[in-house]
Amino acid sequence: MTLQPRLVSFDAPSGRSSPLFEYDTTTLAEAATSPPLPSILLICDNLPWRIRVSSSLPNLFVTNYDVLQAIHISLRIPIVHAEWPLCGTPQDQDAILRTFERRIRRLSSEPARADERAKSVRRIDCLMGMTKLVRITPSEDPEVFAMEWGRP
Structure with a gap:
């Protein structure tokens, strides 16, 4: 899967420009695999969970959009107490809590911080700051793909 973002200039009402990335909808609608598959499984060494990606349209193939959407949704899931032991050693768990x-702390208001803190640690925190999806590569199993993450 290769997505090439296009940098777009956006003039905010304040007069400042901030970069936005947009993807061509044609690229998002393309098959994420060759040959096209109806579902795939994403794995990552940093995550104890697997991400099942299915086609968003019945009887079709997994698209690039389906992959990005599944990753986004999966990483936003809170970690429940019973899953905490899956998150590695006590040192790993401390690093996840620091993340x-x-x-x-990056949230702009105290109410937003309190609201997010109440929702608990999320799966994305297990990436410990490595939130840039570098690549997705095939494995020996034709339906399993490995995600590689790096620092932004």
């Missing part, structure tokens, strides 16, 4: 706190 969670850094994410909370």
Whole structure:
């Protein structure tokens, strides 16, 4: 899967420009695999969970959009107490909690921080700051693909 973002200039009402990325809808609608598959499984060494990606349209193939949407939804899931032991060693768990706190501190208001803190640690925190999806590569199993993450 290769998505090439296009940098778009956006003039905010304040007069400042901020970069936005947009993807061509044709690219998002393309098959994420060759040959096209109705579903795939994404794995990552940093995550104890697998992400099942299915076609958003019946009887069709997994698209690039389906992959991005499934990753986004999966990483936003809160970690429940019973899953905490899956999150590695006590040192790994401490690093995950520090990542969670850094994410909370970036929120703009105290009510937003309190609301997010109440929702608990999320799966994305297990990436410990490596939130840039570098690549997705095939494995020996034709329906399983490995995600590689890096620092933004």
